[in-house]
Amino acid sequence: MSETLPTIPISLLVLTLIPVLMVLVIxxxxxxGAGESAYAVSRMLGQLLIVGYFLGALFQTPQVWIILLxxxxxxxxxxWIGQNPPKKSL
Numbered sequence: 469m470s471e472t473l474p475t476i477p478i479s480l481l482v483l484t485l486i487p488v489l490m491v492l493v494i495x496x497x498x499x500x501g502a503g504e505s506a507y508a509v510s511r512m513l514g515q516l517l518i519v520g521y522f523l524g525a526l527f528q529t530p531q532v533w534i535i536l537l538x539x540x541x542x543x544x545x546x547x548w549i550g551q552n553p554p555k556k557s558l
Contacts, residue, residue, distance in 0.1 A: 488509055496502040526538055
């Protein structure tokens, strides 16, 4: 397993934010505020970064049983959340 994971250049990642920024601008002009949406986008980016680094490290692990264990836990938790969606707190 000497292969390396492909990396995405920062310039391409910044290009993917252009549609998000356009939506935030439109929402700001129509609704008079985009604070909640900007907070949601920043949370999403943070979660994706954490999961991406975690999965990158996980799939470079030479032990297959660790990969299968983590994937099994992920599927079980996703199934549980799908059957019992979180309640809204508002």
